[in-house]
Amino acid sequence: MRLVPSLALLTVAFVQPFSHAGQDDFLQDLKVVAQKQFVDGKNKTSVFQNDVLITQGSLTIDADEVEVIATFGEGKEVIIARGAPAIYTQKLDDGSDVKAQANEIRYERETRTITLTGGAELQQNSSMVTGDSIVFDIEKEQLIAEGSEENDGRVTTIFRPDATNSDKKDEQEQP
Structure with a gap:
């Protein structure tokens, strides 16, 4: 059975999406259950x-189904994770976590x-x-999000102050 090439494609496809992803993850075994x-x-x-x-490593994908399509050749693989929702998580080199979830997560x-x-939904820091x-172009580091009719066609973005900013504010308020 040609399982090893298929798993190799899966590895390449999912470990390269975030350029600042935990580099130690690339050295770990990939396990699919x-x-x-x-x-x-x-x-x-x-x-x-x-x-x-x-x-x-720190990368996890939890889905109902994962499809790996390598029909168009090396470097042109398409990976599709489906679920209710499918969930991708990983710890980045700077220690922050990234989490993405949707009914379908597609990486080209x-x-x-x-x-x-x-x-x-995409969460980082x-x-x-x-x-x-949500479409994220990794090379350009550009994100395009679109809403649905259920939310009056709107997208929601939440910026939360990080812990270091709130610590600085607390220090400034003290006499």
Whole structure:
């Protein structure tokens, strides 16, 4: 069975999304646990189903299904995690956490974009963006969020003051 190439594609696809992601994670084993998996070596696709958990160092992906499509060749893989919601978490090198969740998390390696669709939420540091869809261009570090009709077509962004700013404020208020 050609399982190793499929897992290698999965590794490459999910560990490269955030350039400041925990570098130690890249050195860790990638572990995929699912109740069912299907590998089609001829068509270069893999599907992991039912309670899928992917771990590699601090990186975790929790989904109902993960599909790896490598039909278009190396460097052009598409990885799709689906769930209610699918959840991606990782600790970055600076110690901050990033968490993304949506009904579908799609990573396109060639364009280096992550698309969150359906109940999309992206949290990093003390900020959070929610909407129906969020597209993050990793190279350009640009984010586009769109709302849904359920929220009057609106997107919500929350900026929270970090702990260091509140500590400085407390120090300034003391006589």
